[in-house]
Amino acid sequence: MDQFDLTDELKKLKEVKSANMAISSLVRSRLDETYASLPDRAATRKNKPKSRLRRITSVTSAAVILGTTLFASGFVSPVMANSIKSIPLIGSLFSSIEADIGLRNAGDLGLASPVNNKVFYKDVKLEVTETVFDGSRAAFLLRMTAPNLRDGKYDNGKRIVNLNNAIDNVFFSVDGKRQGAPGSILKGGFFTGAGEANPNMLIFEEVLDTSDARSVPDSFNAEVTLVLDGIDHEFKLDVPFRKSTDHIVNRHPDAAVTKDELTFSVTALQATPLTTRIYSSVALDKVTALNLNEENRLRRIGIAVFDDQGRQLPRLNGDGVYEGNRLNFDNRYATTPGKIDYLVLKPFVIKDDFTENVHEDQYIKGLEMKIDMHAAN
Incomplete structure (x- = not known):
């Protein structure tokens, strides 16, 4: 069984297509563009580059746990949280994230949890301010304060870079x-800047492995280890998460549609107010095992998803694994x-990337599928 991260693989395909083309938007920011876009530019704006969570493979310096947390639990009291939410302009920052409808829903619906956890090292401070968790996707906001950081520009001692770099x-x-460790199908971690209104803040998210229903509790503390460019230490953050919604739709349609030599199947779907997660497959029926060209063909098939009002759900990220002919x-x-x-x-044929504006001639006719969100699980 050949596992791969769709983000990395699609990037490689684009590099082959043209060395001068932009990096795949699976690793571009879905969030930075929010604050720079205007309504009359919505149809023409370009995605900005997005950094991807990179896993530590080796660390030569000694690991140092930095600073102390101000609150043992990390969570602000419910009374204080409700008070903050009711004050204009001090509500959840997630509410202002236009490019990710799911995170905006979390802010608008009061699903985000205020946090006040800080760690320090010398004159650098990292502060976790909010978290949100829907049972599958965990996200948190991180504010950085340092003398070499101003208006989102970070001086690493050699050059000045954007904070997310x-x-x-x-x-x-x-x-x-x-x-997302080696051997796991999930490579679902990302981070990006929080936008022009909050230049010294980053948004981190992680898609958790829920293959074992007991593996992710409703409430947990994550250890997030972070290394900053130019600082020879590891910051270790204790980030509390609490599942904030019970409005979860689980569907197991086990449905399949065949057109010519392709079969599109959907085995399961989970939808929360933040995230819609779809487990599907595309198979090449004429073979039992895929050669390299056939693998490339299947990985260039994306799935566009629309709700009952015709609104397209923004694609966040994804992972894939080859199995036999699928x-x-x-x-x-x-x-x-x-x-x-x-x-x-x-399903559609990818020309640029998974988040591209799909044209009618890209859709694979006859493979469309409708999933009822109210049928019995």
Whole structure:
């Protein structure tokens, strides 16, 4: 069984296509563009580069746990949280994230948890301010304060870079189990800048391995290890997460559609107010095992998802694994707000990247599928 990260593989395909083309937007920011975009530019704006969580493979310097947390639990009291939420302009920052509908829903619906955890090293301070967790996707906001950081520009001693390019390595562990570790199908960690309004803040997210229902509790503390460019130490952050929604739709349609030599199947779907996660596959029926050209063909098939109002769900990230004559997908999308009766899944041929504006001639006719969101699980 051949495992791969769709982000990395699609990037390689684009590099082959043209060395002068932009990096795949699977590693571009879905969030930075929010603050720079205007309504009349929505159809023409370009994605900005997005950094991806890189796992630490080796560290030659000694690991140092930096600073102390101000609150043992990390969470602000519910009374204080409700008070903060009710004050104009002091509500959840997640509410202002236009490019990720799911995170914006978390802020608007009061699903984000205020946190006040800080770590220090010399004159550098890292502060976790908010978290959100829906049982699958965990995200948190991190504010950095340092004398060599001003308006989102970080001086590493050699050159000045954007803050989101000043992160050398990050890894995310739950109960001592590193997420996205070698051997895991999931490579779902990302980080990006929080936008022009908050230049010294980063947004981190991790897609957790939920293959074992007992592996991710409703409440947990994650250890997030972070290395900053130019600082020969590891910051270790204790980040508390609490599942904040019970509005979860689980569907197991086990449905398949065949057109010519391709079969599109959907085995499971989970939707929360933040994240819609779809487990699907595309198979090449004429063969029992895929050669390199056939693998390349299948990995260039994306799945566009639309709700019952015709709104396209923004694609977040995904992973894949080859098995026999098929490519199995675990794709994540941002959930659109409101009550949804059904979703329409439309496979298409990728020209640029998974988040591209798909044209009608890219859709693979006859492979569309409708998933009822209210049928029995």
